[in-house]
Amino acid sequence: MNLPPNGAENAVAAELAVVRPALSASYAAALDGARAAVLTRLWRALAFEPLPWIVGRERSAEGLTVLSAGGGRLEGPAPDPYATTEYVGEVLLDGRPYRQAGALVRALGVPHGEGFAAELDGSTASLALSRAGRAGSAGPGPEHPARTLWEWEQRVVDGHPYHPNCRSRPGFSVAEELAYAPEHAPVVELGLVSVRAGEALVTGEWPAELRDAGRILVPVHPWQAEHVLKHERVRPGFAAHPLMALRTLAPADGGPHVKTALSARLTSSVRDISVYSVEVAAALSAFVQGLTERLDGRLHITRTLGAATAHSPDLAAVLREQPEAYADASAGERVIPVAALAAFPPARSAAWQAEFARLALSVCLRVLELGVALEAHGQNLLVVVSATGRPLRLVYRDLADIRISPARLRAHGVPVPPLSGRLVTDDVSVLRRKLFGSLLAGALGAVTGSAEAFAGAFAEAASLPPTADTQALLTRPLPTKALTLMRLSPGVPGDQWAELPNPLIGG
Template structure:
């Protein structure tokens, strides 16, 4: 059934008619698919997250019914916790069909639901815009890693806010979002050295007469900082946006630049905390030492330098590009795991099983040593041979790992001079960090369904045993309760749900 556009969808169409009318027809054609994609993600959340207003769940002849506080009943198809292709076109609330995620949330009348519904409406329109500009089959195949990153059109594989970009106009999405393949000109803000915190080696070309030059994203310059403070970037600061949007690869090569972007993308504001800058050099040095224990199977990109003007709105990190860990002469290349959906060999069951063995054996070993990586599809990359076989892993962005001093000491590893949120010996926190990113995130999204996930994990029991393997083999798997978190603005930190484990049948 054809649906008239929602307010957000209509607004995007109107802006598109002004700034890129050639995309108008493909945007309109993408709307139905975008609606189903967002509704599918929402149904996963409703079916599995511990939402306080869902008081019961019961099977039906063809799916699942949710019993809601107040007596309402919401029905949908059998939920697949690992599906990435849209399979929900409508849900029934007391028998009435709902085909838009935003209108369903509004009809449910949830606490804090009004803001969430607006985000879902904007996300649906933004997702359709992203799909409208996707490459056609006639385009040249990606070569560089940044080109593969830009093939990730749909954003987060499971978050209902997968393409939520409040505060971005259509023109800004076209100018800055990676899936539209722009080149972005970064600016610079000069800050007196005594007013800056610098860790690591900040390059001389980003210093000027006693001042530190901080790279600034143009969206940040326009909406958060005073434009007059921002000077044009130095040579080399035309850059390709990566999957994270606020992290970019300079056109002329060299270090990737992670910029502060004080906008809510998916569910988090993407500024850079002073704590992240304070700890950047120590964490990077520690991670390099750790990687030497892993027989060359895991490389961790180095943080080269980091700086902040003691403000989360004005900070930047320079990071080693992952391509340095691939032997280009031998035909090797590096792909982020989130881009594997566009890589033909990764659709085969044997390839998926081989990759799952590699990822799990390495990441479980790192966890045993004392570090839980946030190994989701954006942070985790795989080095491929010339014929496409997975060889080893690359991990980037150390800002949200977890480090266990007790585990490090158990293995005779030095404990880095750190305190704060990165440091914990809580086993549940460590396992949630890794399992919730690697298993119910990266690997689940790579295979794309519960059945394929079970097949890919079939040989996990044969992996070398660690103190964490038993939890992986015997219980449900953790995942962030992303919708619960969006509907709980007063609750700090992550909240969690449990998903059926294909290794134990539920």
């Protein structure tokens, strides 16, 4: 058997004993569950992703056997591609049990596996820390109902529902995770960097309170200030609550949400803000806002109010409208991120899930038909619910990675926006993967939490208008990002894809 705990787990325990000893016992108690959660996500990848060193998969009533090119034989339970709870306690490799994802990857000896294994170790330790922090928190929980959007955001403790690197935060110390990660419910003090207006690129409206005598004041995350900017020219700013994206925060005194540059690798990607994103921010926001007017009020976007950069992805910020603007608080409406619906009791019923699936599928497929593929995963997509909990309409935020089809826009008489670059494509496969992979294999799968429940909710797709996109959705396997393959392919740019069983066609 592999030896617990691993180096990353020990390192977190040692630092925790110094910076927050009261959490040490909770952290130790959370380790087994965290190991199983990360191993479950890795098993999903081994079961479905096109990993080049897997040469065969044998399914039986007892489970799944995966055969590697090196002759290894992996055995584990029958995979559930939509499960969001840990159900894989161990995997056998040539008869030897492994309970830690990192140790299993090292034993497989696959190309680039050592670096990925280290990430898995870090993800496991960080996930245990997140669960320990929530267990010891007086923040939102069943006995502390969420009142604000940021409180709902901070209920998302486990991170990405399907990525083995669900809580991978390399470069963050334990003290920094406790100080900045949303599941620990901190208040973060953002800094400000002053940039001459002539040396900055600004789109949209940059507010007066972030200007100073011909200079632009760019909000900066404290991690960025310390590790990248080295505190150079950083002045005190304002307090804010971190949202589930960690680098996006809700100011404590209200106002627009602030997306900061944070040049760290979180889950898979380095989270900076490109100059391109700032350049197109205002035009993109105005275009999508206009498009939503064709949706009869069923979809709203959080407008980009302003964006600024010092012509560097390391020093930039985006100001975004609050999603709460589209919920009528006087009528008891609330807006909840889809990723947080596990903490919303009505969303656990099959009837609620079916109603939500009908809303999300009809709206997002209509937007795709018009010419825009939303990246509608659980972080970007929010739902407005009534006082009784019914799903009423959708809110979408963060337009930085949508895809736009000029040909589809023209076909529906929609003016093509003055945009170019990676956002623009007429490739049908790219458009469908963007939406189907995020909404179906991501958001709806995570809301339902199992293949059986997902099949019930996804049945709503059969009654949608018969477009070419709907036909593809109903007759083909569902695309999902091959997240593990991408981490094991450092020289391959862009997204890579896998296919999951489609419950409407049985495979």
